[in-house]
Amino acid sequence: MSQPSEESVREEVRAWLEAHWNPELSLREWRELLADSGWGCPTWPESWFGRGLPVAMEGVVRQEFRRLGAVGVASGVGSGLAAPTILEHGSDELKRALLRPIVTGEHSWCQLFSEPGSGSDLAGLTTRAERDGNEFVINGQKVWNTSAHHAKYGLLLARTNWDVPKHRGITYFAFETEQPGVTVRPLKQMNGYASFNEVFINDARVSIANVIGEVDQGWGVALATLAHERRLAGIFDEGGVQGEGRAIDEFREERAHLMEPYVWYPQRYGRVDLIVKRAKQTGRIADPVVRQEIAKLLSLARAAAWTAERAKQARRLGRPPGPEGSIGKLCSSHIARAAAETHALISGADALLSGGDGAEDGIIAEVLVSVPGVSIAGGTDELQHNILGERALGLPREPSVDTGKPFREVPRNVAE
Numbered sequence: 001m002s003q004p005s006e007e008s009v010r011e012e013v014r015a016w017l018e019a020h021w022n023p024e025l026s027l028r029e030w031r032e033l034l035a036d037s038g039w040g041c042p043t044w045p046e047s048w049f050g051r052g053l054p055v056a057m058e059g060v061v062r063q064e065f066r067r068l069g070a071v072g073v074a075s076g077v078g079s080g081l082a083a084p085t086i087l088e089h090g091s092d093e094l095k096r097a098l099l100r101p102i103v104t105g106e107h108s109w110c111q112l113f114s115e116p117g118s119g120s121d122l123a124g125l126t127t128r129a130e131r132d133g134n135e136f137v138i139n140g141q142k143v144w145n146t147s148a149h150h151a152k153y154g155l156l157l158a159r160t161n162w163d164v165p166k167h168r169g170i171t172y173f174a175f176e177t178e179q180p181g182v183t184v185r186p187l188k189q190m191n192g193y194a195s196f197n198e199v200f201i202n203d204a205r206v207s208i209a210n211v212i213g214e215v216d217q218g219w220g221v222a223l224a225t226l227a228h229e230r231r232l233a234g235i236f237d238e239g240g241v242q243g244e245g246r247a248i249d250e251f252r253e254e255r256a257h258l259m260e261p262y263v264w265y266p267q268r269y270g271r272v273d274l275i276v277k278r279a280k281q282t283g284r285i286a287d288p289v290v291r292q293e294i295a296k297l298l299s300l301a302r303a304a305a306w307t308a309e310r311a312k313q314a315r316r317l318g319r320p321p322g323p324e325g326s327i328g329k330l331c332s333s334h335i336a337r338a339a340a341e342t343h344a345l346i347s348g349a350d351a352l353l354s355g356g357d358g359a360e361d362g363i364i365a366e367v368l369v370s371v372p373g374v375s376i377a378g379g380t381d382e383l384q385h386n387i388l389g390e391r392a393l394g395l396p397r398e399p400s401v402d403t404g405k406p407f408r409e410v411p412r413n414v415a416e
């Protein structure tokens with residue numbers, strides 16, 4: 001089938017928005033219209049609240065929403081991770097039950113993957129799911145779960161079979177977090193925020209209908225979610241919403257609530273944008289050592305932006321993902337660390353003061369204690385090195401003590 005042209009998509013979405021966008025509707029009413037029209041999620045299938053457009057057209061549609069200042073669908077883990085995973089691997093029953101409330105923003109989601117004993121080695125997870133009639137009973141502990149304190153549902157991985165190798169006994173669930181037996185406890189970070197949580201699960205229940213994919217086959221589904229995680233950063237974009245009206249006010253309220261765990265994310269990337277401004281403000285721009293560090297940092301940031309652009313273009317052309325994802329992830333860590341060091345060089349002891357007394361109202365101090373997060377989230381630097389070594393450079397695989405063994409027999413350092 002031939003693809004629609006950019007011009008025809010632009011005209012169609014523009015005409016639809018001009019006829020339907022009404023900021024005086026409630027946010028829910030507006031998003032119901034988006035769900036019915038498919039313009040809120042234009043790359044989703046037509047049968048499931050989308051228009052079946054190619055990924056390259058998403059930007060075109062967004063531009064038209066921006067041009068009119070119209071509100072889009074709810075952003076976050078729901079539309080960024082849960083929906084694409086359910087679209088690719090969920091049953092029609094799950095799609096019917098769960099996709100529309102994601103579009104309207106009625107349900108928010110979190111990711112319940114990591115555990116105290118399994119982060120990098122995610123497939124070594126020990127949260128258990130035991131079959132009881134048409135349900136599974138879940139017991140275990142998750143950790144590092146961003147936004148779990150807001151979420152109605154979690155993308156949960158749990159072990160359903162201990163007698164097969166570790167990747168083959170995991171099941172993926174759409175898990176209701178608001179139920180007896182689930183305790184969500186916030187964790188305070190060294191930058192003062194509490195974005196993450198520990199989630200304790202004791203005899204909580206989930207219906208067999210909420211399995212995404214097949215029982216014991218959750219690892220492949222988890223890989224699909226992790227692939228979508230790379231695109232998540234962009235969905236927190238405000239989308240250029242402007243003006244006044246009920247839908248806009250409710251959107252701003254929703255956004256402030258949903259974004260609260262992520263307000264420090266710009267600082268974790270090092271705030272490269274503030275470097276030259278700070279060097280000029282403080283007069284440190286005249287110091288040759290500072291100038292040299294700034295030049296190194298900006299060169300690195302520019303090269304990384306080009307690599308990301310190359311990867312984006314390759315995706316647009318439909319080429320399979322290359323090593324750019326891991327390279328980009330590693331570059332972000334290097335840039336964040338180099339930016340923190342350069343900020344410290346520029347601001348000196350002022351960089352240590354938080355709040356209104358500190359450099360840039362404490363933003364620089366926040367940078368120093370937030371950048372380590374980039375080297376951990378979404379796969380640590382060491383893991384990215386392993387991936388590049390094995391998959392891009394063809395080096396021998398890392399030795400493994402558990403390949404092929406039933407998971408029950410694999411030595412573990414956590415009590416079950």
Ligand SMILES: Cc1cc2nc3c(=O)[nH]c(=O)nc-3n(C[C@H](O)[C@H](O)[C@H](O)COP(=O)(O)OP(=O)(O)OC[C@H]3O[C@@H](n4cnc5c(N)ncnc54)[C@H](O)[C@@H]3O)c2cc1C
Binds near residue numbers: 114383
């Ligand atoms: C900002 C942020 C947000 C997050 N959000 C979520 C979330 O919403 N949901 C969720 O489930 N998780 C989330 N995580 C957790 C994240 O996925 C894990 O922290 C990450 O996968 C690392 O796991 P770990 O913390 O258990 O470290 P470990 O795996 O215990 O690693 C400890 C150290 O050992 C090194 N190491 C481990 N294995 C190897 C190896 N094979 N070779 C060489 N070195 C190795 C690591 O690089 C690291 O330095 C988040 C983390 C961060 C920082």
